Amino acid sequence: MNLSFPILKEYTYLNTANSGILSTSLAEWRAQHDEAFVAGGSVFKMESMSLITDVRNNITKHFGSKPENTYLVQNFSLGFNILLNGLDRNHRFLLLEEEYPSVSYPIMSMGFDYHNVPIDEKLEENIINAIEKFKPTILAFSMVQYISGFRMDDDFIRKLKTTYPNLLLVGDGTQFLGTTTFNFEKSGLDALIGSGYKWLLAGYGNGYVMLSDQMKDAIYVKNKLTNLPAAPFLKEKDHLSMCFEPGHLDTLNFGTLNESLNDLGVMGFDYIEKTTQTLSNQARLALNARGLVPDWMLGRKYRSTIMSMPLDQKKVDKLVAAKILCSPRGAGTRISFHFYNTEEDLNQLLQVLDGKN
Incomplete structure (x- = not known):
């Protein structure tokens, strides 16, 4: 290729x-998309809405998440803040020192209790000790640290989930997804959220949220008590897609993600x-x-x-x-x-x- x-x-x-x-092939696809929009207006937009389902299924195919647990967001920060807003404020977070601000700041600013763990050659030991002492309910971390490039140990993540099944594990995948083979359902993670503009080579304005069944049950509990809108154009929505995907999704940006996933998938x-x-x-x-x-x-x-x-x-x-x-x-x-x-x-x-x- x-x-x-x-x-x-x-x-x-x-x-x-x-x-x-x-x-250049993605740039050409984007130009063709907008030319079709210019020519077709609402006709084009209605005909292209199936693309949103296509990209969701493409994420599922390549990264092993469930379609019904996969949501499309414009970037990591938006997706992560939506997740946090759906959590009970009694949750206690374990964070890594020098974490990406988009991970650490919203947790601190929303008033969650939190504790930081230093990153060094004993990180895994540091995390275990902090879990035993601080008793967090959620560990949030970048799969790859944005400054040092430190990568979390895949085996350790799975071990954590086995040892502490009630501990929710939330990863920022922006510096990770696109660099390696990955299966969300087998990862031990409860959420992987990320943007597509780095290693997925998908340009700006597209991202993803993958959730475990356990995380799905833990967020927006009160929202699920409210009846969903009856409007026909919202018939495919569930309670969580109303939260993660509350408005329109841009077929240009998410179509770019879809095309890039196709290209990367062919490469392997x-x-x-x-x-x-x-x-x-x-x-x-x-x-x-x-x-x-x-x-x-x-x-x-x-x-x-x-x-x-x-x-x-x-x-x-x-x-x-x-x-x-x-x-x-x-x-x-x-x-x-x-x-x-x-x-x-x-x-x-x-x-x-x-x-x-």
Whole structure:
């Protein structure tokens, strides 16, 4: 499969963790969509509404969630806030330190009780100790940390759910989904929420919510006591879709997600995982040898496609001059590798870091 990304001719693009890129084929699909809208108006919109069902089913097919437990939202932040608004305020949250603000801030601002756990080589032990002492009802975390690239251990998530079945596990999948094979129903998670504009390469304005049956039962309990509207155009809605999908869903943005899932599915998420892990592990070893990635990050079973380097401004300026795109995050400079990155991209980076370019 040959996807064309013109930006790769201009830059060494190590910035998918900031924004995924758009292929020319997707841009063409989007243009055709809007041309059809211009020509057809409401006729086109009515005929294209089946696309919303298609993208929901596509998410289910690729990521193993139940169709009736899968909702479409415009982005992670919106989906997560909708989830939080449906929870009883007596819930107690366990969070990771330096968590993505869109995860931590709404929990704090809504007045939930919470406790932070430090991220280090003993993270799993830290979480278990905090569960025993703090007695949380929900653990909320990014599947991949946006600054460091630290990835949660898949086996540990499943073990947590088995050991503490009443503990609800909520993951932000934005920096995760699209990098590896994944089956929600087998993951141990009770919710995975994310945006499609990064690793799913789907542009902006689309995202997803996948829920377990247990989480479905735990949210919007009072809403479920109210009769649903009888209007014919809402006949497909249930109580939770009235909350997560309260208005119209844009067929351009969600159609883009659908098309990108088709493209990535043809490529295969197993292929994407193998390709990105091989290159990311090469990069991690090379950066560790230069003192830019800590030793303990190398020994983890599950590793992400993101890493952060502590660089001074002079070195950052050299990366910019060499047209290597990356992002300042926290105290470091963040890089990331998707399937369109190559060893040549990595070598470009290393040459600049070594002062050879």
